[in-house]
Amino acid sequence: MYVEVREINKTFGDFKASDHVSFGIEKGKLAALLGPSGSGKTTILRIIAGLESADSGDVLINGKTVNRLSPSERGIGFVFQSYALFRYMTVAENIAFGLKVKKQPADKIKERVAELIGLTDLTGLEKRYPNELSGGQRQRVAFARALAPEPGLLLLDEPFAAIDAKVRKELRQWLREMIHKVGITSIFVTHDQDEAVEVADQIMVMDKGRIEQTGVPYEIYKEPKTAFVAGFVGNPVILESFEGLKGFEKGEFTRAIIRPEFVEAFKSDNPHFKDIIPFAQEGVIRDILFRGSSLELKIDVGGVLLTTHRSLERRPVEVGEKMNVIIYRLYAIQGNETKLLENQDLKKIDPDNKRMESYLYGDGGYFTT
Amino acid sequence: MKFTAAKGKSNPRVIPGFGLTLGTTLAFLSLLILIPLASVLVYSFSLTPTEFWEILLSESVVWSFVTTIGCALIAALINCVFGTILAWTLVRYDFPFKRLLDGLIELPFALPTAVAGITLSKLFSDQGFFGAPLARIGIRVSYTHLGIITAMVFIGIPFVVRTVQPVLSKLDPQFEEAAYCLGASPARSFFRVVLPELRPALLTGFGLALARGIGEYGSVIYIAGNSAKEHTQVSSYIIMQKLNYLDYEGATAVALVILILSFGLLLFTNIIQIRQARRTGMR
Amino acid sequence: MRKQSKTGKIVLITISTLFVVLMLVIPLISVIANSLSKGLSFYLQSITTKTVLSAIKVTLIATGIALLVNTVFGIIASWLLTRYEFKGKQVLAALIDIPFSVSPVIAGLSYIMMFGRMGWASPLLEALDIKIVFAIPGVVLATIFVTFPFVSREIIPVLNAVGKDEEEAAAMMGAKGFTIFRKITFPHIKWALIYGMILCAARALGEFGAVNALSKTRGETFTLPLEIDALYLSGSSDSIVSAFAVSSLLVIVAVVILVLRSIFEYRGRKTQNTKEARVED
Numbered sequence: 001m002y003v004e005v006r007e008i009n010k011t012f013g014d015f016k017a018s019d020h021v022s023f024g025i026e027k028g029k030l031a032a033l034l035g036p037s038g039s040g041k042t043t044i045l046r047i048i049a050g051l052e053s054a055d056s057g058d059v060l061i062n063g064k065t066v067n068r069l070s071p072s073e074r075g076i077g078f079v080f081q082s083y084a085l086f087r088y089m090t091v092a093e094n095i096a097f098g099l100k101v102k103k104q105p106a107d108k109i110k111e112r113v114a115e116l117i118g119l120t121d122l123t124g125l126e127k128r129y130p131n132e133l134s135g136g137q138r139q140r141v142a143f144a145r146a147l148a149p150e151p152g153l154l155l156l157d158e159p160f161a162a163i164d165a166k167v168r169k170e171l172r173q174w175l176r177e178m179i180h181k182v183g184i185t186s187i188f189v190t191h192d193q194d195e196a197v198e199v200a201d202q203i204m205v206m207d208k209g210r211i212e213q214t215g216v217p218y219e220i221y222k223e224p225k226t227a228f229v230a231g232f233v234g235n236p237v238i239l240e241s242f243e244g245l246k247g248f249e250k251g252e253f254t255r256a257i258i259r260p261e262f263v264e265a266f267k268s269d270n271p272h273f274k275d276i277i278p279f280a281q282e283g284v285i286r287d288i289l290f291r292g293s294s295l296e297l298k299i300d301v302g303g304v305l306l307t308t309h310r311s312l313e314r315r316p317v318e319v320g321e322k323m324n325v326i327i328y329r330l331y332a333i334q335g336n337e338t339k340l341l342e343n344q345d346l347k348k349i350d351p352d353n354k355r356m357e358s359y360l361y362g363d364g365g366y367f368t369t
Numbered sequence: 370m371k372f373t374a375a376k377g378k379s380n381p382r383v384i385p386g387f388g389l390t391l392g393t394t395l396a397f398l399s400l401l402i403l404i405p406l407a408s409v410l411v412y413s414f415s416l417t418p419t420e421f422w423e424i425l426l427s428e429s430v431v432w433s434f435v436t437t438i439g440c441a442l443i444a445a446l447i448n449c450v451f452g453t454i455l456a457w458t459l460v461r462y463d464f465p466f467k468r469l470l471d472g473l474i475e476l477p478f479a480l481p482t483a484v485a486g487i488t489l490s491k492l493f494s495d496q497g498f499f500g501a502p503l504a505r506i507g508i509r510v511s512y513t514h515l516g517i518i519t520a521m522v523f524i525g526i527p528f529v530v531r532t533v534q535p536v537l538s539k540l541d542p543q544f545e546e547a548a549y550c551l552g553a554s555p556a557r558s559f560f561r562v563v564l565p566e567l568r569p570a571l572l573t574g575f576g577l578a579l580a581r582g583i584g585e586y587g588s589v590i591y592i593a594g595n596s597a598k599e600h601t602q603v604s605s606y607i608i609m610q611k612l613n614y615l616d617y618e619g620a621t622a623v624a625l626v627i628l629i630l631s632f633g634l635l636l637f638t639n640i641i642q643i644r645q646a647r648r649t650g651m652r
Numbered sequence: 653m654r655k656q657s658k659t660g661k662i663v664l665i666t667i668s669t670l671f672v673v674l675m676l677v678i679p680l681i682s683v684i685a686n687s688l689s690k691g692l693s694f695y696l697q698s699i700t701t702k703t704v705l706s707a708i709k710v711t712l713i714a715t716g717i718a719l720l721v722n723t724v725f726g727i728i729a730s731w732l733l734t735r736y737e738f739k740g741k742q743v744l745a746a747l748i749d750i751p752f753s754v755s756p757v758i759a760g761l762s763y764i765m766m767f768g769r770m771g772w773a774s775p776l777l778e779a780l781d782i783k784i785v786f787a788i789p790g791v792v793l794a795t796i797f798v799t800f801p802f803v804s805r806e807i808i809p810v811l812n813a814v815g816k817d818e819e820e821a822a823a824m825m826g827a828k829g830f831t832i833f834r835k836i837t838f839p840h841i842k843w844a845l846i847y848g849m850i851l852c853a854a855r856a857l858g859e860f861g862a863v864n865a866l867s868k869t870r871g872e873t874f875t876l877p878l879e880i881d882a883l884y885l886s887g888s889s890d891s892i893v894s895a896f897a898v899s900s901l902l903v904i905v906a907v908v909i910l911v912l913r914s915i916f917e918y919r920g921r922k923t924q925n926t927k928e929a930r931v932e933d
Binding site: 383385386389390391393394395397398401402404405406408409411412451454455457458459462464468470471472473474475477478479480481482483484485487488489491492498499522523526555577580581583584585591604608609612620621624627628631632634635636638639643 | 677736742772824832896899911
Binding site for chain 1: 815822840
């Protein structure tokens with residue numbers, strides 16, 4: 001582990017910002033601290049940077065405890081949410097600043113600045129001032145400036161928050177590629193699950209100062225360990241009661257979390273689904289939202305409002321139309337525990353889930369017409 | 370008062386220089402301002418309470434307080450009215466010489482008080498440019514309370530304009546437009562919608578103008594006439610008189626009352642500003 | 653924009669203009685008019701007497717030192733109050749503003765109580781053979797007192813608006829305090845600093861009450877406002893015109909200061925506006 005955070009605790013007055021936070025990140029990996037606002041993710045980042053000090057616990061970088069070191073002695077690069085570019089310095093001067101204060105020889109500084117300008121694709125903008133740059137260009141300058149002194153660890157606080165939605169998508173890819181190209185271990189903070197899933201190698205999901213789950217994006221998405229994670233990722237619907245849903249035993253569970261992709265809605269005359277019509281329930285479309293590449297349907301099933309996506313290529317539907325609804329699976333919640341429940345009825349005719357896969361991916365299934 | 374880190378015991382200060390700047394600031398502040406002011410307090414302790422009250426309750430001192438506070442209050446109120454009108458005009462309207470008008474507001478800050486004092490006194494005297502026509506209709510300004518108020522209005526106007534102006538220019542015209550759309554007349558929407566928004570700034574400006582009026586010396590003494598009989602002596606004048614007659618006990622006692630009054634006003638304006646900062650911070 | 657009431661606008665502009673003309677412009681003009689009422693040669697003679705020249709000297713000394721002290725203090729205090737979080741910050745900020753609300757006469761009195769014959773520090777001064785009260789140092793101290801918060805008051809809002817991200821970023825890269833100030837902070841506060849210094853100088857030149865309490869010798873420790881006071885109160889019509897002649901010098905300085913003020917404020921606002929506008933995009 002290149003970076004290790006051990007049992008960090010931090011309170012601001014009555015507010016517990018960090019509660020026994022521990023995680024590790026391997027060298028060269030890009031990790032995301034993901035959580036809603038107030039979850040304590042920025043506090044942890046600032047503690048690693050040395051901008052804030054923990055009440056207890058240790059931060060180790062490259063095997064060395066850095067608790068007592070000042071931010072500048074920790075060998076980190078920090079990209080502020082606002083970027084904090086020096087407004088009265090040009091792009092080149094901004095990038096050179098960290099090298100100048102380290103008293104590096106002038107020719108070496110020049111060389112390194114040129115290298116970073118090339119790397120971050122800022123050629124031709126060296127003499128510009130920050131206010132003459134676009135949001136994306138500013139982010140690249142901040143990135144280059146943080147990298148200039150060759151830190152061992154790069155920390156980014158909400159790196160995409162100050163950029164408009166369209167450019168953000170491009171920059172995510174750019175940042176991911178750049179960080180892997182440079183090979184620097186990095187941690188970034190975000191409240192946006194898409195961003196975390198798309199950019200990071202590893203995600204730490206945080207809530208109320210605690211780490212809820214650590215894992216690769218796929219694990220976080222497919223196997224949420226806690227009720228919070230299940231409810232936070234994947235745009236789910238949270239049900240206080242799921243007694244009326246066919247194929248599921250409520251048992252001891254108190255709540256259910258259902259993602260759109262767990263729900264299939266089809267019309268009675270659709271031949272692809274004729275085998276499983278007996279297991280379906282009737283639902284009524286209450287609302288149709290156009291989501292660009294697909295439709296989002298809100299379907300009322302016995303008083304429970306479920307959400308599902310529907311490909312634009314499938315037959316058109318209308319509000320008020322009756323549909324057959326099947327729920328393949330759901331996350332059942334008890335306390336903070338979560339358990340994936342499969343639809344028992346479907347399981348009887350298809351114990352290995354093979355048929356279900358064919359519904360999903362075959363003709364007329366979820367991912368085709 | 371303790372100057373320690375706000376968050377926990379070991380909060381690292383990222384930007385270097387805290388100790389140095391705190392030390393220098395406290396040293397300057399103590400040596401130049403706080404210790405001298407405390408000396409007034411210390412000296413006043415050497416008076417017995419009877420002596421102290423005797424000085425304060427003497428006729429000329431009591432009347433000086435009445436005159437000073439009364440005139441300063443009236444002047445501050447006048448300034449609130451005209452200050453709001455000026456700020457409103459400067460923020461909301463465009464007209465020729467607007468920037469000149471805006472610049473002139475600061476004149477009382479830039480003009481030495483003694484110069485303002487002799488000039489106002491001359492202008493409003495019975496033979497003066499303003500004084501002569503006013504005298505004809507029976508109004509005397511120089512050497513009356515009216516003169517003191519005039520000088521205090523002159524000296525206090527920038528405080529109100531300069532505190533109200535920024536708030537007004539930040540105030541979203543949509544507030545008024547909303548009120549207007551709901552059918553409120555411009556006057557009504559001003560009093561019901563704009564004025565409440567301006568209240569903290571107006572109170573701050575009022576407090577500052579009042580404090581300045583109470584402490585004012587240079588611009589007031591020439592126009593005031595300083596007659597004990599007509600009660601046109603302000604407290605600053607009394608202090609200076611007592612100093613000139615080497616009556617340090619008397620000067621200190623009067624100064625202490627004025628100081629306490631000033632600190633009260635300082636506290637008042639600071640509380641308003643802090644509360645205002647919190648309120649706008651919430652938004 | 654909604655339609656504005658035309659009459660209301662005209663009435664308000666008229667009231668505002670009238671107020672400014674009557675209360676501010678006419679007094680300004682009348683100083684000049686009065687000062688020239690006995691001819692130009694009398695004017696020139698009035699402003700070159702021995703006592704006036706001495707007063708100019710004392711005024712410049714006091715203003716220069718006050719400007720220096722308050723600029724150094726203003727920069728340090730505003731850095732402290734905007735770059736660090738600590739307990740008692742609000743109280744400290746309020747204490748720095750004290751001279752704004754304390755009567756200048758009381759400022760003068762407080763130095764007498766400290767350094768004067770019965771002041772607690774007088775034995776020390778006697779031992780060191782320093783004279784403060786009724787001497788030039790007293791005049792200087794009084795001037796510093798009344799202009800104490802002028803510079804910091806102009807810088808603090810600018811530093812608050814800029815935020816401390818840039819300084820934090822520089823510190824994280826290992827820059828020392830003075831480097832951070834010189835390279836990062838100073839460019840931001842340049843105009844506000846000059847503006848604050850101008851206001852400080854203006855107030856210092858014109859200070860009357862505080863200096864009046866601490867200066868008693870005409871021709872030696874008198875500043876220009878005290879000289880004006882002496883001329884005016886001596887009562888003869890000649891000396892009153894002389895008082896206005898000396899006043900006109902300070903009026904000219906005041907007008908120059910107002911012009912500079914509006915130039916610097918305009919420049920400061922312009923740089924800040926373009927900054928904000930571009931950050932928005």
